[in-house]
Amino acid sequence: MTSNNLLFSQMSYTLNTLLSQIEHGSIGLPDIQRPFVWKNAKIRDLLDSMYQGFPVGYLLLWQSANAQGSQVIGVDGKQTIPSLLIVDGQQRLTSLYAVLQRKQVIREDYSHEFIDIAFNPLEEKFEVTDAAIRRDKHWIPDISVVWSKEVGLFNLFAQYSATLGGLSHEQSSRVQYSLQRLQNLMNYPFQAMVLFANVNEEQVSQVFVRINSKGQRLNETDFILTLMSVYWDEGRHQLEQFARSAKIPSTQASPYNHYLQPDPAQLLRVAIGLGFRRGRMQYVYSLLRGKDLQSGEYSEQSRNTQFTILQKAQVHTLNVQYWKDFLKCLLHAGFRSARDISSQNALLFTYILYLIGRVDYHMPNDALRAPIARWYFFASLTGRYTNSPESALESDLLQLRDVHDGTGFVSVINRNIQATLTDDYWAVTLPNELATSASRGPALSAYHAALCKLDALALFSTLKVSDLLDPNHSGTKSAVERHHLFPKKHLEKLGIREVVQTNQIANYALLEWDDNIRISDSDPQQYWPKYIQKLTSNELTQMMQWHALPDRWYAMPYDEFLNVRRGLIAQVIRDGFMKI
Secondary structure, eight states: OOGGGOSEEEEEEEHHHHHHHHHHTSEEOOOTTOSOOOOHHHHHHHHHHHHHTOOOOOEEEEEOTTOTTOOOSSOOOOSSOOSEEEEEOHHHHHHHHHHHTTOOEEOTTSOEEOOOEEEETTTTEEEEOOHHHHHOTTSBSOGGGGGOTTTOHHHHHHHHHHHHOOOOHHHHHHHHHHHHHHHGGGGOEEEEEEEOTTOOHHHHHHHHHHHOTTOOOOOHHHHHHHHHHHHOHHHHHHHHHHHHHTTSOOSSSOOOOSSOOOOHHHHHHHHHHHHHOOSOHHHHHHHHTTBOTTTOOBOHHHHHHHHHHHHHHHHHHTOHHHHHHHHHHHHHTTOOSGGGOOOHHHHHHHHHHHHIIIIISOOOHHHHHHHHHHHHHHHHHHTTTTSSHHHHHHHHHHTTTTOOSHHHHHHHHHHHHHHHSOHHIIIIIHHHHTOOOOSSOHHHHHHHHHHHHTTOBOTTOSSBHHHHTOGGGOOSSOSEEEEESSOHHHHHHTTOOOHHHHTOGGGEEEEEHHHHHHHTTOOHHHHHHHHHTTSOHHHHHHHHHHTTOOTTGGGSOHHHHHHHHHHHHHHHHHHHHHTO
16 A cells, blocks of 8 residues: 555654643644543553553544644633644543643533542552542652652652651662652653544544444544534533533523433534534534535634634523523423433424524514424424434425525424324324334323323323323322233233233323322223222213223223224324324
8 A cells, every 4th residue: 555545644652742732732632532431440550551661552643624823712721723633542641631730630420520540659559549548658649749840759759758767778769760660651652643634524433433442433523522622612611511500400590401411412413503504514514624615625714704603503502591491392392301202303403493493583482382392292203303313404404594584484394294294194104103012202202292281180090191290290109100001910811921012002001100009910891990980971081082092992802902092092192282
């Protein structure tokens, strides 16, 4: 193979060079795999391997297009734009940078912490620092002091010797030797493959997969987050802070909710959908690199323009009031909690449409609530964003290119819904989709939402399904449970044992948990007459309609019961949808 065929060059770096260039900013720590997930024990083992002189793997770097002479967007404290991005080896370098330079890392819960690794010069051992090690004078509890200019190796040796007291000549020599050897880790050699700037993100991802033992795959969202770390780190942190706040209950204005705790990548996708009206991330990644999609050339001016668009869109995406108002659309659609959110894509992509309506078409929230609620119900029920979600979103956004006001926006929404939810869909397609034993799914979620919209009571209960599904009303047990109308033990007596049959959606109904326990494995012909005694004729009729129960269902052959009830459930879903 000639050099012209290669996608990379091979370079050697000392650890000192790598850390200095990271500190200066010429090598960007892109946080592709962020938050930092390595355990402290793994960092201890990495340092021990380097101390023993063992190899610790290649680095994969990528030359940054149009980096020289560029300016950073925002005030993120960088001295320069990185000319190299770290694609593989980020966790290793983050570990070393954090420990040796005494920098905090961000953990999976977005908390900040220092990584304290201890060293015993007499035994030449590393350990994760704990309370016992801090009390043991034989340990240096934080090895970053070894490279501290304020302390100095000579002073560190003197302090350590004085603390222990009475070191023999042999012990003093061993301590000096091990401290010097530890300090010399700055000269540890790293081999790096440096991908050329003209290598595209798909090629970078392929290289990463081929050399990475975990076989992880990078996507365009990973690369866009990388670019944010390089050119707008403040924006990256804003995404992370919103994601962190969404996980923590708060008495203050907060994005916390019972539907979804989004991660930074999901929030970024929403901002991109709003700002660029794009569903496919590959186009946006190229734009944010400053690439002209016509000429293929890169420019700093183009990159700055595109990042400005992203900045404005992200402000709206992370607006807590917009987020909360949008979630009320889900409530209006009948959905009560994450339990019935069968598609996070449907939720996030509907949020994009909500923001477009509110921000671009200046629609008031009360005018948006019903059409957005209808769209989410529709998108969730039909699995609109399940297969090829980016293509589906791209198509939906494309239909808005020539829309200039709220009326046109709502018309596009209604047209798409009507084109799919035809009479044949309700009568044929949906009943067929209900023929499943999946414990969760779009049709089942839609059925629960429909019961909420219809103000239905739980089976045999005086309490509404909507109240019982409210996550605030659950104790040690869920307030409402799915009950087998034909209990499993009863079906076994009929020779029906396969889970795919016994756990059919059409065999479930929502009961309060204590009713579910009392019925247990009873024959429906025994428990049904007993439970309906307390209902009036009108109450019984309404109860059977809500819960899609045909006349004398308990006496039907099981297969016939399932088939008939699927059609009735589909009708209940339709009735609930029409109430939005």
